[in-house]
Amino acid sequence: MEFLHPKYLYLLLLLIPLTVWYVVRLSKTQASFRLASANAFNGMKPGFRVYMRHFPFILRLLSLALVIVVIARPQSVSSWEESETQGIDIVMALDVSGSMLAQDLQPDRLQAARKVAAEFITDRSNDNIGLVIFAGESFTQCPLTTDHKVLLNLLNEINFGMIDDGTAIGLGLATSVNRLKDSQSQSKVVILLTDGTNNSGQIAPLTAADLARSYGIRVYTVGVGTKGMAPTPVNTPYGIRMQNMPVDIDEETLTEIAAMTGGQYFRAQDTEGLRQVYNEIDEMEKYLISVQNVTRRQELFLPWALAALALILLELLLRRTWLRSIP
Secondary structure (H helix, E strand, O other), rough: OOOOOHHHHHHHHHHHHHHHHHHHHHHHOOOOOOOOOOHHHHHOOOOOOOOOOOOHHHHHHHHHHHHHHOOOOOOEEEEOOEEEEOOOOOEEEEEEOHHHOOOOOHHHHHHHHHHHHHHHHOEEEEEEEEEEEOOEEEEEEEEOOHHHHHHHHHOOOOOOOOOOOOOOHHHHHHHHHHHOOOOOOOEEEEEEEEEOOOOOOOHHHHHHHHHHHHEEEEEEEEEEOOOOEEEEEEEEEOEEEEEEEEEOHHHHHHHHHHHHOOOOEEEEOOOHHHHHHHHHHHHHHHEEEOOEHHHHHHHEHHHHHHHHHHHHHHHHHHOOOOOOOOO
């Protein structure tokens, strides 16, 4: 327990002169009267009330002491020391083009990517994480935030058809870099996931990679999709049909992007492989940050105030009833 105003506790010293005054006053106010003989009182012992006659004064001293403690504002203090923890700024760039509906990952690439990304976000509670989506164009689905509940809700809202179809890898990376370029963090990362080759957008992937390098941003690229053919929903004159389509991932460009920025390229051919990719990135991206002291104060004056009030009421009750004195 601590006191917000400990100097007021010096007022407790006033109880000493108050006690001296009471003793001196008591010695000067002894009542006397004459009797022809005091033999009738021989052998009589003082009653219990005689010993209790000073009790109201003691109650008053205690109540004054408690009031002084209340004025000093007693508080309980919970404190956490400064410590180090892990936290970085991350932007996740997710391909939402039509080919992400291929079902070589279950239930499809897009839903598998969303699920594994959600697990990654949940495990990185100290990070600022943002979300960029891209297809034929790109935009920021969620800016950098530590409110991961909001981030997860926005991640779950991602679906095919939100933007024009295509695969603008360079534009998606450039948008991610734009979100990180003003970050003050000493560790800035983009995790870019795609299943195709760049065929849209005004920015070439390697140009965006050079831009990321200039801002000290590492880029981890993830190519998602099995090798060979993958069952993919395709629009036909007879409606949507599942057809085996070739998996065409520009691994050479994705590898070069990662190499230019100090990151790494990964290939995920199934959901478990994708989960392992994120686990590897999670292990590689550890950075210590300082957490400042946190102190919480809770007021404790109420019990002391109630105790003082109870003693005052008890003193008044005794003085006017059982211990009443007659002048």
